[in-house]
């Protein structure tokens with residue numbers, strides 16, 4: 093049966109305190125710090141598993157809430173689980189659905205028991221709870237499962253955030269109890285607490301006392317200024333066990349991936365690269381490039397001269413601009429391949445810089461070329 097999910101520390105960067113590691117899972121190893129492409133509905137939009145392997149993605153993310161409402165976790169289970177269903181034999185992390193319910197569903201009622209809400213697809217009345225979220229994730233068979241939490245809105249009242257994190261802790265306890273895998277294999281808890289140091293500390297202490305295999309920081313990248321996110325990381329990551337994976341949820345942009353790695357984060361996920369690709373915005377070593385811009389109409393060079401991805405090796409800005417303007421599907425496949433490769437390559441470079449004890453120098457070099465205020 094499935095092995096546990098364990099963290100193997102490899103090295104700490106002498107210059108920055110960032111760390112190199114490996115997360116071992118039943119479906120393989122993840123070199124960290126790592127970026128996880130998001131495949132919300134059992135596909136990283138427009139990408140085949142082979143293309144994801146070509147760009148060396150080690151793990152992808154999928155969503156409990158989305159697969160629960162469509163096609164239904166019973167169908168995925170009948171297919172042999174999510175790996176088989178989507179033909180991906182490397183690690184999968186599933187988010188627990190709590191966050192999606194709070195961000196997607198308009199009508200919802202939160203009680204101690206769980207969350208009543210309406211499907212954003214057809215308005216059906218639905219209910220998610222810690223037990224239901226674990227039932228769904230165990231049916232999907234993901235390697236890493238997230239506890240069912242509440243991500244409070246930003247900004248939020250101190251008292252609301254406090255009550256919310258305490259319920260999130262009680263929900264995490266219930267996830268542990270209802271997890272069908274022995275010794276909570278692969279179940280990560282999510283530290284909440286908003287932008288308040290004492291509440292982040294309270295959430296971390298309550299959750300680390302339950303000894304989960306891994307810990308995430310939720311409730312960030314919710315609209316707060318970047319410096320505030322980094323401040324929360326400065327005092328929250330040291331509260332997380334050094335011998336367990338640290339996952340910063342919903343992050344992020346190139347600068348946030350570097351700054352988060354410097355603060356000891358091991359895993360990141362964000363829809364940014366795939367989402368902006370669909371409107372033709374590309375991340376390049378000189379900053380963002382909006383391919384629809386007329387100046388690219390006769391530019392027969394690659395999106396990024398420094399990039400080695402399939403798109404940059406074979407197609408020009410002029411051609412990609414044409415496809416995007418013509419709303420040709422191949423166009424967003426090419427921009428998606430490039431953006432995902434760009435972030436996966438960035439993480440390879442971050443790991444290389446940690447290996448050479450020079451991550452702060454790397455950050456300065458990257459920002460000088462990319463532009464400080466990317467988001």
Ligand SMILES: CC(C)(C)OC(=O)NCc1c[nH]c2nc(N)[nH]c(=O)c12
Nearest residue numbers: 188191243310311312313314341342
């Ligand atoms: C607005 C975006 C999505 C960029 O970030 C966040 O909301 N960041 C927080 C976040 C992302 N995914 C989560 N999953 C869960 N269970 N809990 C969370 O708090 C989060």
